[in-house]
Amino acid sequence: NAGVTQTPKFQVLKTGQSMTLQCAQDMNHEYMSWYRQDPGMGLRLIHYSVGAGITDQGEVPNGYNVSRSTTEDFPLRLLSAAPSQTSVYFCASSWALGELFFGEGSRLTVL
């Protein structure tokens, strides 16, 4: 049972490049979400999904896209990377109103 798997673990991008952070869960959870964590800021919600085909914006959605074509996968796309998007990104999944299960994180640096 892998839980929540994020890839890649580390990535360096140049300003303006695009990339996709992958997230997959094998617990059949309805809810999936993406957070970013910056020093002293805690975790801030980027986008979330309450089921396949349904996504919504969180607190800091600008510059990011998501889609949820299957229950298992919830990729996060950076359309045109900016230095302000340098952060650690966490994917999580859960049942409704339940505890979140987190991936190990993806550390992104934008130069």
Add this chain to the structure above:
Amino acid sequence: SQQGEEDPQALSIQEGENATMNCSYKTSINNLQWYRQNSGRGLVHLILIRSNEREKHSGRLRVTLDTSKKSSSLLITASRAADTASYFCAMYFGNEKLTFGTGTRLTIIP
């Protein structure tokens, strides 16, 4: 903006002492959860308390919730070096989004 705040931001105690962290929030919640994060790792769920509960225990952890004051506290008793981590409260304000506090960095001194 984040709707949960924790204090203190950092806490250092001797091994064996108790550690207390507090969380305050602004609007009504469905439930409140506490998570631990070891350096550089993903967050791990510790305990969930519902809005109609006042206290909950799990091993050495004790969580209280005061909805009239919009606050919660996490008590770790008989601390160990392995408890060194950052601790976050998180709240469901509606049904869909879990919002995190700013965290408390706990250091246990052997």
